[in-house]
Amino acid sequence: MKNKEKYLTNFSEAKRKEATQKYNIIKPFILGNQSLSSISKNKDIALSTLYRWNKLYKEEGLTGLIHNTRVDKGDHKLEQNIIDEIKRLSLKNKRNSIATIHRKIVNYCIENNFDKPSYKQVYSIIKAMPKSVIDFSNQGEKYYQNKYDLIQIRESSRPNEIWQADHTLLDVYILDQKGNINRPWLTIIMDDYSRAIAGYFLTFDSPNAKNTALTLHQAIWNKSDTRWPICGIPEKFYTDHGSDFTSHHMEQVAVDLKINLMFSKVGVPRGRGKIERFFQTVNQTFLEQIPGYINNNDEFKNLLEFQEFEEKLRQFLIEDYNHKEHSSIGCSPTSRWNSNLFFPNMPSSLEQLDLLLLEIPKSRKIHSDGIHFQGFRYSNTNLAAYVGEYVLIRYNPNDMAEIRVFYRDEFLCTAISPDLSDYSIDIKDIQHARSQRRKHLKQNAISPSTTDLIKEEKNQSYSPHKIDKNVKKLKRYHND
Numbered sequence: 001m002k003n004k005e006k007y008l009t010n011f012s013e014a015k016r017k018e019a020t021q022k023y024n025i026i027k028p029f030i031l032g033n034q035s036l037s038s039i040s041k042n043k044d045i046a047l048s049t050l051y052r053w054n055k056l057y058k059e060e061g062l063t064g065l066i067h068n069t070r071v072d073k074g075d076h077k078l079e080q081n082i083i084d085e086i087k088r089l090s091l092k093n094k095r096n097s098i099a100t101i102h103r104k105i106v107n108y109c110i111e112n113n114f115d116k117p118s119y120k121q122v123y124s125i126i127k128a129m130p131k132s133v134i135d136f137s138n139q140g141e142k143y144y145q146n147k148y149d150l151i152q153i154r155e156s157s158r159p160n161e162i163w164q165a166d167h168t169l170l171d172v173y174i175l176d177q178k179g180n181i182n183r184p185w186l187t188i189i190m191d192d193y194s195r196a197i198a199g200y201f202l203t204f205d206s207p208n209a210k211n212t213a214l215t216l217h218q219a220i221w222n223k224s225d226t227r228w229p230i231c232g233i234p235e236k237f238y239t240d241h242g243s244d245f246t247s248h249h250m251e252q253v254a255v256d257l258k259i260n261l262m263f264s265k266v267g268v269p270r271g272r273g274k275i276e277r278f279f280q281t282v283n284q285t286f287l288e289q290i291p292g293y294i295n296n297n298d299e300f301k302n303l304l305e306f307q308e309f310e311e312k313l314r315q316f317l318i319e320d321y322n323h324k325e326h327s328s329i330g331c332s333p334t335s336r337w338n339s340n341l342f343f344p345n346m347p348s349s350l351e352q353l354d355l356l357l358l359e360i361p362k363s364r365k366i367h368s369d370g371i372h373f374q375g376f377r378y379s380n381t382n383l384a385a386y387v388g389e390y391v392l393i394r395y396n397p398n399d400m401a402e403i404r405v406f407y408r409d410e411f412l413c414t415a416i417s418p419d420l421s422d423y424s425i426d427i428k429d430i431q432h433a434r435s436q437r438r439k440h441l442k443q444n445a446i447s448p449s450t451t452d453l454i455k456e457e458k459n460q461s462y463s464p465h466k467i468d469k470n471v472k473k474l475k476r477y478h479n480d
Helices: 013-030 036-043 047-065 080-092 098-111 119-127 131-139 141-148 209-220 248-257 269-285 306-321 333-338 350-357 381-386 427-443 450-460
Strands: 162-169 185-191 197-203 236-239 260-263 364-367 370-373 376-378 390-396 399-407 410-416
Touching (some): 013 047, 036 047, 080 098, 080 119, 162 209, 162 269, 185 209, 197 209, 209 350, 248 260, 269 306, 376 399, 381 410
Parallel strands (some): 162 236, 236 260
Antiparallel strands (some): 162 185, 364 370, 364 390, 370 376, 399 410
């Protein structure tokens, strides 16, 4: 049976070499210099073979001289049901040797009055089976997907075209706000084009929509730190199928900011390889140097407190990683993000971003001395005209020194707590101070106030975020 259409490049080098040798044998006859009979005598090749070669060359050229593989090769001259049974036994009994499968198929043939195959036939059938089929049967669907499924690696051509986001439970133990040994979660937003880190969030809480929103808030808005210029609204936001990313809240945020949400295949994170690789970098170049790293076996000695660890992480992300040459792009992530000299697409105002992404507690009433929230008083001269009115407040749990006040969905002002204005206080600090105050009250009749406890801890313990009163600067969020 002739091939449908044969091209010389479709065959291996060995087959093409063999065809050329055949042509050189009949070449003197084609050129009219020698008869096929004399060539047959000189080369000891059957005359009928030479006639056939000459006919094939005239009809098909050099490809006609390539030996055709038998159509039935690989069929092993066995009944199809026997071949199917051999394959079934091989896939079903992954630990059985070929000899055991041969014995079973012989018994099967005896029971059904079929011709018994030889060991060599069984061996050749099993060895001819595609490895992907064997792996799927023996290793399972997930192994097969990871090894054989095609994946789409998304590549961006400009800054802020695609941002990737993901969470990881860091391989390090630190002390939480209550002094307990715990492992923190890290949320990262990365610009796909430059590999620059646009935002991060560190917490002991499991990933949730609130923390993701706060990370996105930080990533989008301008940072006061000039070493960290990455900002803007991404065109596409690429994440996994975690509940925090697929929440209705994130969907509404994406629609309002005109962000196209994209999700990787369920259970297959390989399409987001850049951010997965970044987490490896965090382990290898940062966490290995930190006391409490899981693989150091240091028995939890000299563990860092949360604030100290967060400050070291911040320095690593902004000063080291973002400004260090990246092997894949040949320059630092920050340089690549800035290379196009583009103007990032920004929200119309910080208030618009706050409305979308900052946490909303219940409405609060404005008293004559300000707004009372979490045991603290927040004030602003603009509140004087709204005493007795109810307002919505939005805040960043990482910085409770100020709240943003909205009246009838319109931004009113930023209210500051005089007691906390010199410190960067998160909500967990307040909760910890309240717990300490309750302990004092149980042990003593007189107890310091929650504010005094916070100030005492901030002044005595490691506190890199103490603000210099001599520097007159508009206060924004700590992570900004």
